[in-house]
Every structure is written in structure tokens, then in C-alpha cells.
Amino acid sequence: MNYTPVMTVDDINQFIETHFPQINDGGQCYFVESIEPGVTIMRLEPDNRHLRPGNTVSGPTLFALADFAAYVVILAHIGPVALAVTTNLNINFLRKPTLQPLLCKCRIMKLGKRLCVVEADIYPANEDAGGDASVAHATATYSIPPTNMR
Amino acid sequence: MNYTPVMTVDDINQFIETHFPQINDGGQCYFVESIEPGVTIMRLEPDNRHLRPGNTVSGPTLFALADFAAYVVILAHIGPVALAVTTNLNINFLRKPTLQPLLCKCRIMKLGKRLCVVEADIYPANEDAGGDASVAHATATYSIPPTNMR
Amino acid sequence: MNYTPVMTVDDINQFIETHFPQINDGGQCYFVESIEPGVTIMRLEPDNRHLRPGNTVSGPTLFALADFAAYVVILAHIGPVALAVTTNLNINFLRKPTLQPLLCKCRIMKLGKRLCVVEADIYPANEDAGGDASVAHATATYSIPPTNMR
């Protein structure tokens, strides 16, 4: 990958705490695990807020995880200069996840001046990315405002 | 439209109260407005839970509204026999909605024995569907379990 | 709709003939039917090139129709100044179309300075748009190059 992160895990966590305090309202549940060139991993520790009948993590929770993790992988690579805005998100729900920690691995597929396209794979924390255990897979497009002076 | 609803607005509201009490946790915010052949309208009264910085309704809130309203239009037409499961949802975010009541108009595009495809249009309650004011538009596919005895 | 077309059906047809001669290679099959504010209708007269086993119009043919018709509705509204580029297209295949003329009704959902989002509904020419007879439905995003001097 030719992408180079410009923020560290600590940078990101501090940015989130400052700008998105409400995302962890009711107790922190999102954690940035790692940042590598073109790729980040975020962990969600779901609790009762994220449940659906049948003890499964809800669809909106999986959407929010994919969307937030994709936002973070872009932030990590363009820096906190401009805020990327989701324009399209397509999500496939593959398997019902039980109430357990989930990882979301995001990969930048394209980082242009105006658009960024990201792939997000969600899977149980005790499994591998890209495997048979994925519970959801999304691709998303983000618009990068022109105020971004890259 | 050749689709015929088999549940009324009251039926649906009671079904939701019984089976999805958590959807209105923290105060009721989802309201079924109308059910017609192939089409339903749901209203969301957003509050602080649904906000993002900039006083805008969050993306996950719009996703949840589209997904829940699509679920309801299917439920209204197949009845509470089997629970449809979201398999794919594609959403385009068109305009940033301010904190105001939103409507989600859902239209059945196909109701097969195994799959149902629905279109969802989200717009401010004081505007018209299908117009220039739409804040988000989604299409979604739901799997209908074989236990459904239609 | 607040959108105002800046090209006529004749303008568009001439533009296509000049810039996309190959689209009608082997005999003209695409015809612009109408242009109205925010909406255009294109007709495809399919022949053996567009068939799949079972005498049905192929998926790639339906994709090409949606993509081309969406391109045309944008062209009709921004003029031949810059060429819009497809960045995302999501298509749902609803019913198998037999070998018959098809219409594709495209509606602009958002026309921004940099992005345009379009809805495309494909249905038999002897049926109505938005009805139970739709064979495919797509939403697509187009990037509008910055050279466009609107």
C-alpha cells in the first residue's frame, strides 16, 4: 500500500473524545485498535444498547460501526483538516452476530482529492478478517470538502 | 399497485410495542403514519440521541429509520408470520437534515416468496416525497424465512 | 422539481451521435424519449446482442441502460461542458424481462457542484414507471469534473 497514516492511535482517540463525545455516550464502546498504511481496525464492545431480540447485535449498530471505522481510516490518512462526509454506504449482512466484541477492519480502496472509497469488514474479535466468520461487509464513499488543503 | 396490506396502523404499532420495545427506549420517536397498498410512511421525531455535531441528524439514525420503515412495509403486507431479515441496504446521503421531524416513505418494489426489495425515501415532514428536499434515499433487500406460510 | 434542463432531445441525440458513436454499433438501439425538469426517459430496443439464455435481456444490458440513461439526465441538466463519470452504481434486478422494448426513467435526486445522484427505474415500454412491472432499479453517483464552469 502506498498510503501513509498521518495520525497515531492516540491522536485519533483524542480527536474522537474532543469532537464526537456522544459516540461513547453511556460508556465507551468504540476503540481504535491499530492504524497501518491504508488500513485501520476498530473494536466495538457491544452492550444492551446494541442488541436486537434473539441476543444479536442490531443492523444499525453494524452500520454505525462500519461508518465510524471508515471515517477513522480516512481521518488517519488525511488528518483532522477537513471532515469527510458519507455520501454512499452499501452493506451486506452475512451472519447474525451474537453479543461479543466485534472488529471492523477498514481498507482504503481509493483516496482521491474529492472522494475516498473504503471497504469495511466486520467479524468477531476472536476470528480473522476476510474469513467465513464475517458478520457484515460494507463499501462506502466519502466526500472530502474542498477546504482540505492537501 | 397490486399489493394488499394485511395489517393496520394500529396492528403495526401494537406489534412494535410488543416485539421491539427497545426501539423507542428513552421515549417514543418512531410513529407509523399510514399504510397503503405497497406503501407505508413512518415518522421520526428526532431528539438529542439522534444528533451529530452541527445540529444534524446522524447517518446511523437515517439508516435505522430506513431499515425499520422498510421492515414495517413488509410486515404490513405479509403479516406477523415470519420476521424478514435485512440482507443488503444501500443508502445515499443527499442533504444534511436539521433537527426536525422526518418522514420515511417506503415502497415495495418486489415482494417474492423469498426476497423483498424496498425503496425508502427520507425527507422533512413539511416537504413532499420524491422532491428536491430528500435527505437520504435507500434501497434494501430482505430475506423472508421459509417458515412463512403464505 | 427545481431542476431546469439546458439541452433538448435533439441536442442530446446529436451529442451522443458525435461523442458515443459506438453505443449504437450494430444498429441504433438507444433512443432519448423525453426530457423534463429533473427527469428523462430513454428507450432501449433490445435485439440479439442483449439476450441471455431463456430469451431474457441480460443483466449487463440493464446495467448499461441505467448507466447511460443516468449519464443523459445529468448531461441534459448541466450541458456538454464536462463529462460526468460514474463512481458508484447499485442495481437491483427485480423481474426477468422478456425481449421487448424497455424504458428507463431517470430522476435526479441531487445535483451538487461535485456529485450528482440519480435514480433509474427500468420497465417494459407498455407498462408504467414505479409500478409492479419494473425489471430493474438502480441508484448511481456521478462525479462532475471541476472543469465544469457552472
Next chain:
Amino acid sequence: MNYTPVMTVDDINQFIETHFPQINDGGQCYFVESIEPGVTIMRLEPDNRHLRPGNTVSGPTLFALADFAAYVVILAHIGPVALAVTTNLNINFLRKPTLQPLLCKCRIMKLGKRLCVVEADIYPANEDAGGDASVAHATATYSIPPTNMR
């Protein structure tokens, strides 16, 4: 991967020749390169049929490649018993490909009894999958008819 192919490259090529002769009308351009558990690679050798102005491979060509390659990875794993039908395809166009051989790597994300979800990555034949050179990326859902006696 826990998926096990039940057809070889030769099996697939013979099946295509028998059932989809028209796909290579005007000269063979699609070639199955490899079949591994859960994954296949198909090669497209584009020619003038696949071009757009600017010497780039057209969007419908990329769609057709993703759709056909996804069909093949399913066929390779369920056998020629029933024909999978595309129900949804979402494609992101990432970079304009010049006229050169392209590979499409398809990965099964879920193979259920009724639905199969596949990821398709398209990239120049002299590059690697999943890298910065991808020209398009798609996810698609296929319905597997109940006549399939697996």
C-alpha cells in the same frame, strides 16, 4: 476458507462454452484463470468492443466482468445443478483502466442455501489484487433457486 470447489477450470470453461456461447461472441475474451477454495480469478482480454472514448475500458464491461466472474465462483462451488441469478450488484469505479488485460478476483463472502454474497476486485493483470491499482470493486448477491439439490 471452508469452501470446497466441485468443478475444475476445465469443467467451467466447457460449461461456459456450452451454455453461454454468446459471452465470447466476436472472439473469446473471458478466461477462467484459477479456482481455489472460495476464490476464483477470471481474465478479460479487452478489445475494441470494450472501449470508451479516451481508450478506457467501459463501465458496462467492468460490470459484466464482475457479474460473470461472480457467477463462475458460485458455479465452481455449487456445481451446474441450478443457475444462480443476480439479485443485487453494487459497483464502485475507482480508476480508469487503459486497454490492457484485467483480472477479476472473486471471493465468496457467504454461501447460504438460498443466497450467495460475493466480492469482486478488478485490477490490471500486471498488478496485485487488493492493491492501489484496483480499477473497480463490486459486491453482489445471487439467489440460488430451490431446485438446487445440495
